[in-house]
Amino acid sequence: MSIWNFSYAVLGLLLAPLLPGITNRTKAVFAGRHGQPLLQTYYDLAKLLRKGAVYSRTTSWVFRLAPPGGLACLVVALFLVPAGDFAAPLAFPGDLILLAYLLGLMRFMTVCAALDTGSSFEGMGASREVQFSALTEPALILGLAALAYATGSFSLSGIFGGVTRPDWLQVGPALVLVAAALLIVFLAENSRIPVDDPNTHLELTMIHEVMILDYSGPDLAFILYGASLKLWLLGALLVNIFLPLTGRSGPLQIACLVAGMFVVAVVTGVIESVMARLSLLKVPQLLVGAAALSVLGFVLMLRYAL
Amino acid sequence: MNAWTDIMLVVLILTTFWLLGSSRLASCIRICAIQGVATGLLGVVGGGITIRVAAISLAVIVLKGLAFPWLLSRALRESNTSHEVQPFVGYVASLLVGVVILGLSFWADSCLPSLSHVASRLVVPVAFALLIAGLFLIVARKTAVNQVLGYLVMENGIYTFGFGVVREIPALVELGVLMDVFVAVFVMGIAIYRINRTFDHIDSDQLTLLKG
Numbered sequence: 001m002s003i004w005n006f007s008y009a010v011l012g013l014l015l016a017p018l019l020p021g022i023t024n025r026t027k028a029v030f031a032g033r034h035g036q037p038l039l040q041t042y043y044d045l046a047k048l049l050r051k052g053a054v055y056s057r058t059t060s061w062v063f064r065l066a067p068p069g070g071l072a073c074l075v076v077a078l079f080l081v082p083a084g085d086f087a088a089p090l091a092f093p094g095d096l097i098l099l100a101y102l103l104g105l106m107r108f109m110t111v112c113a114a115l116d117t118g119s120s121f122e123g124m125g126a127s128r129e130v131q132f133s134a135l136t137e138p139a140l141i142l143g144l145a146a147l148a149y150a151t152g153s154f155s156l157s158g159i160f161g162g163v164t165r166p167d168w169l170q171v172g173p174a175l176v177l178v179a180a181a182l183l184i185v186f187l188a189e190n191s192r193i194p195v196d197d198p199n200t201h202l203e204l205t206m207i208h209e210v211m212i213l214d215y216s217g218p219d220l221a222f223i224l225y226g227a228s229l230k231l232w233l234l235g236a237l238l239v240n241i242f243l244p245l246t247g248r249s250g251p252l253q254i255a256c257l258v259a260g261m262f263v264v265a266v267v268t269g270v271i272e273s274v275m276a277r278l279s280l281l282k283v284p285q286l287l288v289g290a291a292a293l294s295v296l297g298f299v300l301m302l303r304y305a306l
Numbered sequence: 307m308n309a310w311t312d313i314m315l316v317v318l319i320l321t322t323f324w325l326l327g328s329s330r331l332a333s334c335i336r337i338c339a340i341q342g343v344a345t346g347l348l349g350v351v352g353g354g355i356t357i358r359v360a361a362i363s364l365a366v367i368v369l370k371g372l373a374f375p376w377l378l379s380r381a382l383r384e385s386n387t388s389h390e391v392q393p394f395v396g397y398v399a400s401l402l403v404g405v406v407i408l409g410l411s412f413w414a415d416s417c418l419p420s421l422s423h424v425a426s427r428l429v430v431p432v433a434f435a436l437l438i439a440g441l442f443l444i445v446a447r448k449t450a451v452n453q454v455l456g457y458l459v460m461e462n463g464i465y466t467f468g469f470g471v472v473r474e475i476p477a478l479v480e481l482g483v484l485m486d487v488f489v490a491v492f493v494m495g496i497a498i499y500r501i502n503r504t505f506d507h508i509d510s511d512q513l514t515l516l517k518g
Binding site for chain 1: 309312313316319324327397398404405408409412427428
């Protein structure tokens, strides 16, 4: 284990809040605006951490547990993600299941906290979050399963270290399908535009933002930081598929991967600028479509491997 | 394994899924046009282009990519419908059925004795999937336009199978089939127009009212 194994995760912890800034700047450029500073999320976090938290009298410890608990899940998950050749610090066979369930645990806590407030509005958001995540999870797991089958490894590090340039030539179509499915999962899980609009705060059709309405101060900072970490985490999976860097030198790999993350943020901004939000009833269609892409990728991998 | 053939086959499957999941008739027609072009290109990218193959591919691209969409969108424009009326099987369910169909066709293919001279290992299962998905579209949708599209998807499946497996189909047979399809779509276009003139909509489910 070298320093590079840890460097990507630590860079993730440091640079993750930059991603929403890049996405927002991209959107601003598309709209012809000047836009927020790139470091806006850092300013927000600093401001929120200085303030005190207000808790409603109807809430219990469940409500207070969710923000630090969710953040903890994401930090652990971040240490499961490999960087190019370098195995993740916590790599072990089967860690892809742990990744999916850490995301699930975080969601469980957020949803419980939203229900704990007793607000019907937050209950609606919680219900939607659960419904949609039930559809994104098969897409994520099947996509990872396809990659696991292709590379013969059950650890995320083995999977993403195993995707090499010859693979792209041989099973390219299957990889593109899996990557497309993971892109949709990335957008849905981070409540980005075709599924949810991160900018709306009081709209009846929103999903994620509605669940965190009651948080303030440091709790909200944890949630904001957690959201950027999630963006980094799922984005890192995408970047690892698209940049088969095995065999290059350590600094080059890490630099390419971080640059790749910024590209993912820009792509997210472009998608948000050119697409409208799907109507709520159409969202399951998109997510089932993503699952279908994963299945197709999986079937193709089976066929190639025969 | 020819990568381009595989990419075209994946495009065929993706457009089929897309068709299963979309509700706007105009975009359904566009998707079907893309699928038609991909079917046509299948012969060209396979390698070993002869004048015969090129001619058939060109005819397929022109017919399925340009002529049919034009005919159908004209029929659609005159019928003043833009949405599928509540299909028998919903869009999400259709997508799931599509996944099941895909799995079934890959399973069916693994039961068959393997053919040594197939252009790609995906040809047979993809052709099966297109055939069954086309049939499913015809059964599950209500508007006449979508049923014609289902028929076209089925035909694309047959063409894919023929090109991938036999390859040396006499040009006359191939062109004869294309002619048949052309006439069929032409007649169905007129039928859609007539149905619409008579009933103010193109919901073929209502045709059952005609009997006795």
